[in-house]
Amino acid sequence: MSEAITVIGLGNAGLSVATALLKHGPVLGYDRSEERCKLARDAGVEVADSLEGLDGRAPVVLLSLPKPEASLAVAGALASWKNLPELVIETSTVTPDTAQKSAALLDAAGVGFVDAAIAGGVASMAAGEITFFLGGTDANKAAAKPILDRIAAKIHDLGPVGAGMGTKVVNNGVMHAVMVVLIEAFAMLRKLDIPTDTLVEILNREEGLLRPLIHRVGERMQDGNYEGGMSASNARKDSVLALETAQQLGVPIFATLASHTPYEIACSKGMGNEDYAALAKLWEDWCDIDFKR
Known part of the structure; x- marks a missing residue:
């Protein structure tokens, strides 16, 4: 014993x-x-x-x-x-x-x-x-x-x-922020009379919610490779369309609205033709860090 x-x-x-x-x-x-x-x-x-x-x-x-x-x-x-x-x-x-x-x-x-x-x-x-x-x-x-x-x-x-606690609070922060984004998204879906299960299925794919994590964080950010891919300018355009749709549907959005601002900043800094993972360079400058392996 x-x-x-x-x-x-x-x-x-x-x-x-x-x-x-x-x-x-x-x-x-x-x-x-x-x-x-x-x-x-x-x-x-x-x-x-x-x-x-x-x-x-x-x-x-x-x-x-x-x-x-x-x-x-x-x-x-x-x-x-x-x-x-x-x-x-x-x-x-x-x-x-x-x-x-x-x-x-x-x-x-x-x-x-x-x-x-x-x-x-x-x-x-x-x-x-x-x-x-x-x-x-x-x-x-x-x-x-x-x-x-x-x-x-x-x-x-x-x-x-502190490394253990830091990892947990960051992980929890991601989960809680993503939860708000998801609620905003599903509120728009309900206003459009689209079944909730439809977007659950769409997001629950390799090309869904995992795509930004595995491809953009795990590959592009860690390699510092922002050539090709979905451009920041196109991502900005899609973000604008999402904001306009929420406004038209009368759906309050908070997290999605806040997440749009870095796309505006990136495009104003001439990063519009780079993959939208290049937004990471903003934080590298602001925090004096390097995401590359």
Whole structure:
């Protein structure tokens, strides 16, 4: 039987992770909510009455907390324990900056830290089939991986502290922004009396939603190749037509409208004949970065 692991934060995600870990050994836990504590006890977690009641109880502490301020507060509390843990695994969704600040607090006390952001839903967590985005020092990641392997389908080792959380927040940002674009698009479809399933089928093709990701980001941007292809000027024209259609149909659009502006900027800068993936060069200039491999 494996050594006990402490899970702090027993919300939907934390309790699912704790339940998965229970298959491999004892799990201790704490949450400020009595209701969540009761659910955890019913699941087999040994729940402490307070955060301080977990001091020295397990060498590894896993965090699953609702907001960045909570993570920082708990990291500070752990750093002041009389019997320090060896490693803290941060699975809460926080910014890279929060992860780095937590790591600094714990490092000053001699406690290891990794950010292990979780990708996927509660079902995959409870089943122990989690995808982790991992950041930290090589030594701390090496200590964390055997523990995460118990409940992981895949671990992406992404680099230093903050890299795991950075990957998750960017991924989530993409998902949430795309959701708004899709809602705007399907609102126009309904106004045109076109079945929703039709556009779902059209977008769910290699030439659909995956095309910008696989071809334009994965190939053109990484190769710096913007010759040929769908020109930025033609993409601008299509974007204008979409905006006009939304206006004619009386459909409010926000994300689609905002996404049109870079096409105007690119064309004004003489990039109209390049593939529309060349919009990436605007961000290269603005952010002083290079997308090429």
